[in-house]
Amino acid sequence: MNMEQLVNHVDGINRLLARYGVKFGIYKNQTFHEQLFPFDAIPRVISKDDFALLERGLIQRVDALNLFLKDVYGEKKIIKDGVIPEEFVFSSSGYLAECEGACPPKDIYSHISGIDLVQGKDGNWYILEDNLRIPSGASYPLIARELERRVAPDTFRKNPIIDNRNYAKMLTDTMEYVNTGGIRVIMTPGRYNAAYFEHSYLAERTGSVLAMCSDLFVEKNHLYYRDYRGGKQKVGVIYRRISDEYLDPMTFNPESLIGVPNIMDVYRSGNVAIVNAPGNGIADDKGIYYFVPKMIRYYLDQEPVLRNAPTYLPYYEEDRKYVLENIHKLVIKDVAEAGGYGVIFGNELSKEKLEDMKELVTRESRRFIAQEVIDFQDLYIVEGDEKVARKADLRAFVLSGETTKVWPSGLTRFSRNPDSFVVNSSQGGGFKDTWVLSQ
């Protein structure tokens, strides 16, 4: 593809990204630092056919996950029918008993799903994990595309790239579909949150009110935004960018200073839509991930279009045996961790540490999953004057409103370390735009 013009201007684009404050926050030694998110101009390119396949698979997966959430906080048929062992649900930190019986507007739990995938060298796409709580990252390729088009119009004139700048409209439509009647709010814990840029940028682009907890209050079982003249505006939908545990000190963590007291009562009464719904953590638990293909068969009576990375649950004896015998070539993930933390590659451990790990996996079998290391395709990045290959994943964004839709783009994150598979921004990675071709 003709992208020379774009690649030649990568420094200019990075300068513009800095100008617009495209950053992410990170805490080091308990101090907050903001860092630029390095952009690489060579995009990930997804062919029309590949995207059609991804689209089918991702819609199928997210639909099944939404049905699972409805079921697990309702009738629990999937447990009663023995498809998922109950201990995998009720012992998960993502399962919130407080959400039992609460039905979100239009039965949508995961409005914005961030599904992480990699493409293997065999060409197959593999799902690495589902993020159904507050997945971040869409804003980066969204703003990058705007700037790419500015500096390299020819690249976009000559290549059939689907415009991704409709994300704000998709998000607005998704929020409006579940709006119970009132203003749209994006709630942020504040500027010292890692994804603050995204919160504020999406508020700007969707024309939503960016609010902090002190701007919101509950009165007579409705949620309101308070203005400085003492007036109030009813909130119909809140895209909250804070974790469940901090959302409502009256229901969850009583010490939370960044939540809105009694918002859960308003939600349970159907008087406000919370995007994404509280309690979704149960569906993106790394242990539950193993069961998603089974969910697809169970709820949709379909074969999964997209594969999971081959995964083993040490909880099952047979799997545990395999894991203990092959731990040196597997990747072990702690189900309680996120952001690239708690990921251990067996081939990087010393003999002693491998033995310790085996013991830990045996002792706390529910705490870990093990996966085959997928030999996934490297993507080229520009480093200095040369192109070098690096590991990269893709976070696809699936929005569930009136219908479930996949954003024709996504966040491609890459590792800058040639020996690392970890692509998270918090661990020094960068990002690329993701181009989906229309022909």
Add this chain to the structure above:
Amino acid sequence: MGAISIEKLDHLYWLGRYTERVYTTLRKFYRIFDDMIEAPEGSYTYYCKRLNIPDIYTSNSQFAEEYLYGKDNPDSLYSNMSRAFDNAIVLRDELSSNVLSYMQMALDVFESDNHASPLLELQSVIDYLLAFWGCVDDYVEDEDCRNIMKCGKYIERLDLYIRLEYHTKDIEKEFRKLLNRLHKTQMYYDAAKLEKLKDMIDAKIHCPEQAEGKDAELLDYLGNIIEVR
């Protein structure tokens, strides 16, 4: 967009004040810097006194560096620019990314390591701040938002003009601008204090001998007409 919360009111007002503080003091600094070329050591003392900031400086050149760039100095222009930025960054939805970018670029100038010729470098801060205000008029749709920021701006400007002994005509002009904005905004302000302030500024212009020695009182009224945190 739309409704302005108490939190946002506070940020808008202080964004206006800190932006103006950097702009006016930086412009003033150009003059001071020039004066210091021939002036004896310690000539900055008068300036510190007028601005009511502690004189922690040891020489003219150290003042030039520390007052501009001192990271741990709460009175440095860098610190004031950081505060302006801190208030702006939480207002992206009100201001827009375009407006905010000028604050980012102004801050970046202070944060760059290039201090070799400060006035050459800091000229771009003045340019960015002017562009910022131009952009505010162009991009910020909500009139109340603009008025709140400008109330902050003119209160700060008046405060500095009074402290730095600007000509009374300038003070009168800025006071008129403040009144214009204040009447347009829906902010609560203390009408009695405003009346008193009006009288004192009138006295300063028309009967300077009567107003002599009353600047501290004047500044106190000015700082308290609007109820923000």
